[in-house]
Each structure stands twice: as C-alpha cells, then as structure tokens.
Amino acid sequence: MDLLINPNVAYLVLVIGFLIAILALFSPGTGVLEVIGLSLLIIAGWQITQLAFNWFALALLIVGVFPFILALRKTGKWYHFIIALLAITLGSTFLFVEKGWRPAVHPILAVVVNLLLVGFFWMVLRKGWDAITSKPQNKLVDTVGAIGETRTRVHTEGTVQLFGELWTACSDRPIAENKKVVVVSRNGYILEVAEISPQSPNQS
Numbered sequence: 001m002d003l004l005i006n007p008n009v010a011y012l013v014l015v016i017g018f019l020i021a022i023l024a025l026f027s028p029g030t031g032v033l034e035v036i037g038l039s040l041l042i043i044a045g046w047q048i049t050q051l052a053f054n055w056f057a058l059a060l061l062i063v064g065v066f067p068f069i070l071a072l073r074k075t076g077k078w079y080h081f082i083i084a085l086l087a088i089t090l091g092s093t094f095l096f097v098e099k100g101w102r103p104a105v106h107p108i109l110a111v112v113v114n115l116l117l118v119g120f121f122w123m124v125l126r127k128g129w130d131a132i133t134s135k136p137q138n139k140l141v142d143t144v145g146a147i148g149e150t151r152t153r154v155h156t157e158g159t160v161q162l163f164g165e166l167w168t169a170c171s172d173r174p175i176a177e178n179k180k181v182v183v184v185s186r187n188g189y190i191l192e193v194a195e196i197s198p199q200s201p202n203q204s
Helices: 007-026 032-050 055-072 078-093 107-133
Strands: 147-150 159-162 165-170 180-187 190-195
Touching: 007 032, 007 107, 055 078, 078 107, 147 165, 147 190, 159 190
Parallel strands: 165 190
Antiparallel strands: 147 159, 147 180, 159 165, 180 190
C-alpha cells in the first residue's frame, strides 16, 4: 500500500493513464485502451487523495495541452511545442509537493518522462492527426484490389488506412484492427473490404 501512495509511483500512474486515454481517442472502437486508461486514472485519483496535491500544477498541465494540440497541427509553430513542454514539465514536477513548494516527484524522473511522452506524441500522434484531418487525394481511382490495413474493427462500419489515408469501410465478416485487407468494391467514399489470409498471394 505504501508503494501505491509513493509520489513517484502516483505520478507515473497518472501520466500513463493520460497517455493511454489520449491514444484511445486516436484509435477508437476496441474498448481495451479506454478501459485500461480509465482504470489507471481512477487509481491515480485515489492516489491524489492520499498525497499532498498541487491544484495549480494540475491547472498548468491542463493549460499546456492546448499549445501542444496547436503544435500537432500542420500549421503549428515550434514555440507552441516549447510552451507545451515547459508547462507540462513544470506542472508534472510540482504535481505532488511536500512542505511548501518542494516537489515530491523526483525532477529527473519528471524531465525524462515528459521528454519521452512529448516526443512520442510528436512523432506518433501528429501522423495520426494528419491522417484524420486530411481529405482523400486519390479522386476515388485505383481503389478496387488495393491493399490496406484496418485501423478499427470493421464489420458494418469501421476505418481502413489506404494510400496513407483513412477511409470508411465495411465488410461481410468482422475484421479485427491492424489486419491486412483488400478492397473488394467501392461506393463513393465507402470501401467494402475483405481480410487477406496469411496464405493469400495478394498479401505480397
């Protein structure tokens, strides 16, 4: 029990919970990430009630999210990233405090975790943001027979990545996420797909 109410452990649980929750927003449909993220945030909420919690630091963390979202966009500027990094690092460092304003979370841990976290967001989520906000540029040609990959579970509806873009898709049979599929037909911007079996020659 003492381990759970350690400020460093509580900090890691909170950060990982937020990370998984944000990842769930970029890959909806499975429910697994949502459950894990919510569970970790509930545990972090309990830990917060057991520790000296700095609400001003939490507000700084929340404020830091907005310039970070701006930095993820194509029109984002480098200073958005710097502001977000400073706000998130300072906010997380002083999230749990001892007497006065002395941070209970080890500063080196906070800096390392935030550098890894922000770097991950920058490399992975920016690509996801671009894919979500971009419009199809292929003018609906050459889609039948093309190979794509499911980004969510596909059955009556779902999402498939094809030509570096996200498409709405459906299938006669349920297809799990991250599976190779071939486009069978197209109705406007909606693709009908079928899963490629490991033995299928189309996969190569």
